[in-house]
Amino acid sequence: MANHGNRETPRRLLDAAERLFAERGISHTSLRDITAEAGANVAAVNYYFGSKNELAREVFARRMGPLNEERIRHLSEVERAAGEEGPALEDVLRAFVLPTFRFRKEHPESFRLFQRFHAEPPEFRERCLRPELFREVIERYRAALVRALPGVSLASIWWGVHFLIGAMIHVVAAQRELEKMSNGLAVSGDETEMVERLVRFAAAGMRGMEPGR
Template identity: 40%
Template structure:
């Protein structure tokens, strides 16, 4: 058959194809709304392959997340380390801290430039779906990063109480998660004003907004005035 696609060119492992397909479908439809039959069909694999390679649907999700989150969090901490090393005793710049937190994740959008971002939407879904079993997964993957960035932000904004740092960090993550999940719908909901295909464009809008939010006066200061 002449149209057989390059028999010498190897296609990825079944395991890898399952991760790719699951990532795509979980992101598009949500985790619970995606059946393993849909995943294995998209991966051109047998239904039982999921349980052979991963053990269960939940462990498949965990593997999908871990595959992408690990390098992202490593880069986050690497960027933060570089910031703190470069700034000596001075606290690192707020914009750069936020950029170190947000950019490594949003940049995933640009990996497959031609198609709508998949993993970023999945992360947004995981960040908002939690409550079932995903909650523990997220805590496990992000606890260290959150702690490091909370400390860095606390040094950069010493007038804020730890409670305020925690609140604003969560607001920050919420903004990112919501934006990631709805990037395909943002254009429609804003009547074409928000074009979220470009990661740099999103960052351009998001960083100043969040940085200004972080720099808002502490509620303690306001009460004292």
């Protein structure tokens, strides 16, 4: 009944959807949950986004884009600092991993989004995952890793990267459960500790991957 004069309803819908998607998953979140949290009407989602699916697509793009941009920015910075001979493996990996953890720190409640996303059916994922969002990241990091890992085959690098991604997704998403299971062994009050562990693990792992090392 009211035009409140502001254009922030779509943003509030995105925020609410992000939070709830992350908390319960996409299919476990109804439009009524979202609109209730956003203080909007049920019809608002279809009015502004057309459908629940397109809302979800926007929710993801809003985060994935900047995240990948920051990965590229970090890599550029590290490469600039390293000069001619190129950055060390650890620095390349940290440039890739750090934005993820930093995003979790700044948006702790909405972070599970990415793992939730991995859990959706493949056809849904492919509709959301616009390849152009990732092409540059892949290109840039492949070049940097090839350079930082002389003597390691491209196939090994490829696998190493995906081992790293899997490890990252898992610990970052299941952290609370891991802490509960570890009996105080895994305290992650300091996020950099976890990042450093992951970076050291992956760096050592990638260096030790070649069969005839």
